[in-house]
Amino acid sequence: MAKITYIEHDGTEHVVDVKTGLTVMEGAVKNNVPGIDADCGGACACATCHVYVDDAWKDKTGESSAMEESMLDFAENVEPNSRLSCQIKVSDALDGLVVRLPESQH
Amino acid sequence: MSELGANVVILGAGHAGGTAAALLRQYGHTGPITLVGDEPLAPYQRPPLSKAWLKGEADADSLALKPLEFYAEHQIDFRPNIRAVKLRRSDKLVELSDGSTLAYDILILATGARAIKLPVPGADLAGLLELRTAADAEALKAAVGPGKRLAVVGGGYIGLEVAASGRALGAEVVVIERESRLLARVACEALSDFFRGVHETHGVVFEMGASVTGFVGENGHVTGVILADGRTLPCDASVIGVGATPNDELAADSGLETARGVVVDLEARTSDPSIFAIGDVAHRPMPIYDRMFRMESVPNALEQAKQAASAITGRPAPAGEVPWQWSDQYDLKLQIAGYAFDVDEVLLRGDPASGKFAVFHLKGDQIQSVEAINSPPEFMMGKQLIGNRKPVSKAKLSDLSVSMKEVVA
Ligand SMILES: Cc1cc2nc3c(=O)[nH]c(=O)nc-3n(C[C@H](O)[C@H](O)[C@H](O)COP(=O)(O)OP(=O)(O)OC[C@H]3O[C@@H](n4cnc5c(N)ncnc54)[C@H](O)[C@@H]3O)c2cc1C
Ligand code: FES
Numbered sequence A: 001m002a003k004i005t006y007i008e009h010d011g012t013e014h015v016v017d018v019k020t021g022l023t024v025m026e027g028a029v030k031n032n033v034p035g036i037d038a039d040c041g042g043a044c045a046c047a048t049c050h051v052y053v054d055d056a057w058k059d060k061t062g063e064s065s066a067m068e069e070s071m072l073d074f075a076e077n078v079e080p081n082s083r084l085s086c087q088i089k090v091s092d093a094l095d096g097l098v099v100r101l102p103e104s105q106h
Numbered sequence B: 001m002s003e004l005g006a007n008v009v010i011l012g013a014g015h016a017g018g019t020a021a022a023l024l025r026q027y028g029h030t031g032p033i034t035l036v037g038d039e040p041l042a043p044y045q046r047p048p049l050s051k052a053w054l055k056g057e058a059d060a061d062s063l064a065l066k067p068l069e070f071y072a073e074h075q076i077d078f079r080p081n082i083r084a085v086k087l088r089r090s091d092k093l094v095e096l097s098d099g100s101t102l103a104y105d106i107l108i109l110a111t112g113a114r115a116i117k118l119p120v121p122g123a124d125l126a127g128l129l130e131l132r133t134a135a136d137a138e139a140l141k142a143a144v145g146p147g148k149r150l151a152v153v154g155g156g157y158i159g160l161e162v163a164a165s166g167r168a169l170g171a172e173v174v175v176i177e178r179e180s181r182l183l184a185r186v187a188c189e190a191l192s193d194f195f196r197g198v199h200e201t202h203g204v205v206f207e208m209g210a211s212v213t214g215f216v217g218e219n220g221h222v223t224g225v226i227l228a229d230g231r232t233l234p235c236d237a238s239v240i241g242v243g244a245t246p247n248d249e250l251a252a253d254s255g256l257e258t259a260r261g262v263v264v265d266l267e268a269r270t271s272d273p274s275i276f277a278i279g280d281v282a283h284r285p286m287p288i289y290d291r292m293f294r295m296e297s298v299p300n301a302l303e304q305a306k307q308a309a310s311a312i313t314g315r316p317a318p319a320g321e322v323p324w325q326w327s328d329q330y331d332l333k334l335q336i337a338g339y340a341f342d343v344d345e346v347l348l349r350g351d352p353a354s355g356k357f358a359v360f361h362l363k364g365d366q367i368q369s370v371e372a373i374n375s376p377p378e379f380m381m382g383k384q385l386i387g388n389r390k391p392v393s394k395a396k397l398s399d400l401s402v403s404m405k406e407v408v409a
Helices: A024-029 A066-072 B015-026 B069-073 B134-143 B157-168 B189-201 B249-253 B298-312 B376-388
Strands: A002-007 A013-018 A050-053 A082-084 A098-100 B008-011 B033-036 B076-079 B084-088 B093-096 B101-103 B106-109 B113-115 B149-153 B172-177 B205-208 B212-218 B221-227 B232-234 B237-240 B244-246 B275-277 B282-286 B291-294 B324-329 B332-338 B345-351 B356-363 B366-373
Touching: A002 A024, A013 A024, A066 A082, A066 B376, B008 B015, B015 B033, B015 B076, B015 B298, B069 B076, B084 B249, B134 B237, B149 B157, B157 B172, B157 B189, B157 B324, B189 B205, B189 B324, B189 B356, B189 B366, B221 B237, B275 B298, B282 B298, B298 B324, B332 B376, B356 B376, B366 B376
Parallel strands: A002 A098, B008 B033, B008 B106, B033 B076, B106 B275, B149 B172, B149 B237, B172 B205
Antiparallel strands: A002 A013, A050 A082, A050 A098, B084 B093, B093 B101, B113 B244, B212 B221, B221 B232, B282 B291, B324 B332, B332 B366, B345 B356, B356 B366
């Protein structure tokens, strides 16, 4: 279990307990946190689960795959700390993770 | 008109219906929401049923759109195992299979589509499966395994995904397709040939141009598929994947306008202003192609759920989206954007032999659709260009040394 804070573009914070094994995307979607659309349900095919990972957490969230990099390269408002949240698996090590959401996923 | 307090009834608790219920609450709807579905499960995703889930890589929890508690926590009255049997629009009532009725101010039809059955002798034998629901997928998973012989009828995306998953589970798989090539209705020849090659490499056997005229069985269980040329292909189970038909009877019987699907506008509203229709059951306008049609895809279900929830809660209509879809087979990721309407040229970018290429369908110098294999840039950029209608340079588009960001003419 990890406590994850999702911060919407307008600053609204959602703090959610997410089960180990789920993804950061699933943690948001299953708790009705707005701002992560996840159209493909985690197949790394849509880039509508884009988040910015707070710098302090960049190492712990792991490397992104070539497929993820390639999808992100064409998403909107990409920054160096952009990730696809369906590709980040939740573990105890991510307890306290903070991610910010872009203005829009489309 | 603000309808935030309206009594909303949603028929069909699938991807579209479940999403609409959640979005209504997210958008501040305060009135009652009742979600009626004839399946035992709360809304779940179907795409993994032929892919990761079938191969055992995803569990039931990950299929569910939301945890079951979500519905009660958000005052959504979710009623499983109940079917809507009749719509009485003049009374604003729905009759349910348990004999009760439900009143509504606003109704959302999200009844989806069902698998088409083959009207041939033997079609009621045990071991003949379809793949639409989680229950269907359970039955299929139980029927395939090492050494089992699986006959897949229909070489469309779902059929091919089942074939790939079946091989991964160790089954012998034959795919029977009526047309002379795979994916005949949805993909170009280059892609058909490519997929056939990949599946053959993985040991799938194809019977092309073959129609199924019946099934034979022993003790009520299927043992073989009979083809029009007289041969019988032995099998332990068979999956029929020959397409789906919309569950639009409730709408049609109540006099709503239908056209192989319930006709709606860009707000997902039907010809009755208090009734919306979303997802696989809707026949909707698609302005970028200047026509109306019915789609069977998750992105379409999500977009229309958004349209309806926005209209009901008085939000501005969401921006139009480019339709798209994906498919996973073996280690291939296929991403498709748009539909190949009014196409006058088909252009290949990359070499299929490399396992990484894209097929662009053009109308003049505009992209109508793109099929991308293991090629996210081609998919992402192609999708943008389909949406903004910008002309592209065909020379650049077919030249791999020119990046996708530079193909705009
Ligand atoms: C095996 C499979 C793989 C797929 N793969 C992909 C993919 O990779 N990508 C993609 O984009 N799409 C895919 N799809 C399509 C996608 O799942 C559908 O487009 C999507 O589920 C449509 O959502 P819906 O809510 O309109 O319909 P559904 O999800 O079918 O939901 C409709 C629900 O309404 C219920 N219902 C029907 N009639 C009544 C009634 N009278 N009363 C009460 N309930 C009723 C049905 O039982 C069902 O539960 C796939 C579909 C299948 C079956
Ligand atoms: S959910 Fe689609 S890429 Fe993450």
